[in-house]
Amino acid sequence: MQALTLGRAPGTIEVRTDVPVPRPGDNEVFVEILYAGGNPPDTYVLDPVRSAAYQHPDNVMGSDFAGIVRESNVSHIAVGEKVCGWLPGNATTRGSFAQYAVCDADLVIRCPDDIPMEQLAALPFSFFTALHGLVCELNVDLQSGNKGPAVLVWGAGTACGQYAVQLLVQAKVPVVAVSAQSSLESLQRKGVSAAYPREDIPQTCAAIRESWPDLELALDCFGSTETVDACASVLRRGHMHVLVPSQPSVSRPEVKVTFALIHSMLGRPTDVLGMLPVPPTPEKLAADYKVAVSYASFDRGHLYRLLRQGAIQPLPVQIWPLDGTAEADDSLSRLSGIKSAIEQAAAGQTPSGKIVHRVGTST
Numbered sequence: 001m002q003a004l005t006l007g008r009a010p011g012t013i014e015v016r017t018d019v020p021v022p023r024p025g026d027n028e029v030f031v032e033i034l035y036a037g038g039n040p041p042d043t044y045v046l047d048p049v050r051s052a053a054y055q056h057p058d059n060v061m062g063s064d065f066a067g068i069v070r071e072s073n074v075s076h077i078a079v080g081e082k083v084c085g086w087l088p089g090n091a092t093t094r095g096s097f098a099q100y101a102v103c104d105a106d107l108v109i110r111c112p113d114d115i116p117m118e119q120l121a122a123l124p125f126s127f128f129t130a131l132h133g134l135v136c137e138l139n140v141d142l143q144s145g146n147k148g149p150a151v152l153v154w155g156a157g158t159a160c161g162q163y164a165v166q167l168l169v170q171a172k173v174p175v176v177a178v179s180a181q182s183s184l185e186s187l188q189r190k191g192v193s194a195a196y197p198r199e200d201i202p203q204t205c206a207a208i209r210e211s212w213p214d215l216e217l218a219l220d221c222f223g224s225t226e227t228v229d230a231c232a233s234v235l236r237r238g239h240m241h242v243l244v245p246s247q248p249s250v251s252r253p254e255v256k257v258t259f260a261l262i263h264s265m266l267g268r269p270t271d272v273l274g275m276l277p278v279p280p281t282p283e284k285l286a287a288d289y290k291v292a293v294s295y296a297s298f299d300r301g302h303l304y305r306l307l308r309q310g311a312i313q314p315l316p317v318q319i320w321p322l323d324g325t326a327e328a329d330d331s332l333s334r335l336s337g338i339k340s341a342i343e344q345a346a347a348g349q350t351p352s353g354k355i356v357h358r359v360g361t362s363t
């Protein structure tokens with residue numbers, strides 16, 4: 001099949017036509033990819049140091065997808081169903097920048113009929129990263145309906161941050177959000193308890209300490225030295241989880257700092273987990289998988305219900321190419337388009353926001 005893979009030379013990527021078509025195993029579905037969403041980690045492949053743990057030329061790139069089930073090894077997902085999900089793209093031979101992919105049937109989500117598939121193609125990786133950070137790492141209770149302790153979401157304007165906010169708000173957990181000044185009003189409309197600008201970090205930290213002196217939980221979705229320091233400085237004590245590997249520059253033993261990877265939600269070891277100082281134990285992999293399954297599971301998990309209710313709303317997306325030039329009409333040209341999109345994003349030349357690629361030619 002045609003797919004975008006890592007190149008033979010570290011730090012390169014390649015459009016290929018000779019990638020074996022994956023075959024579905026037990027409890028798996030075989031999906032024709034229609035749309036695939038881009039994510040920041042796709043650009044890490046172009047940096048041989050950052051992607052050192054998973055440099056194999058047969059690794060297929062891309063994590064997010066929406067597509068049509070063409071073969072199913074489970075009775076409750078029929079051939080022809082529209083599904084979205086995420087794959088351990090870039091780091092394994094399972095990726096979404098390809099004509100076809102195989103996915104654990106318990107980790108796909110049915111596409112609600114009233115939500116465009118291209119929007120759903122950019123949701124799973126960010127949504128499940130947010131879910132993983134909140135539930136698997138910070139142990140936030142999203143299910144009981146009890147108003148838990150407030151959670152600081154720094155970088156609430158990132159895709160992961162926006163899904164973290166939505167998850168917390170629908171669970172009635174108070175949210176203290178930090179984002180660009182321009183998005184504070186929209187965060188307030190979404191139901192956060194308080195929203196602060198990210199532009200003036202010292203002033204924002206002072207305001208948070210003043211109004212939220214008992215904060216004990218933080219999710220830093222941006223993960224720069226400045227944001228990690230800021231989060232650590234406003235927690236009285238407790239736990240902050242950072243989505244990129246970073247530590248505050250000043251250690252505060254009363255604040256636990258963790259970094260983890262969404263890949264532990266696959267429930268089994270993958271090479272990329274070797275990047276972690278302490279890879280997850282089999283028990284932790286099983287526990288994280290259980291959380292993922294409780295939200296995915298086609299139309300039986302929480303996410304399908306939350307999407308139908310409008311409690312989780314997919315983020316707006318931009319379809320590549322962004323300049324409105326005519327879209328290529330075959331998969332190979334589209335995969336070449338994804339390659340240039342990743343190269344441009346790595347060079348900082350694409351605007352922020354979710355970018356989705358049309359991959360398949362079916363409708």
Ligand SMILES: NC(=O)c1ccc[n+]([C@@H]2O[C@H](COP(=O)([O-])OP(=O)(O)OC[C@H]3O[C@@H](n4cnc5c(N)ncnc54)[C@H](OP(=O)(O)O)[C@@H]3O)[C@@H](O)[C@H]2O)c1
Nearest residue numbers: 040041129155157158159160179180222243260261262352
């Ligand atoms: N650990 C994992 O398993 C995992 C999985 C997925 C992603 N990640 C990582 O998580 C991070 C977020 O990913 P994403 O896809 O959500 O990112 P994203 O949506 O591409 O983030 C872009 C947004 O970041 C915000 N931003 C820019 N500068 C900022 C700053 N100085 N402080 C705070 N926010 C700033 C901007 O929003 P505003 O202008 O509205 O503030 C911008 O729109 C990435 O570094 C990614 O690599 C980790």
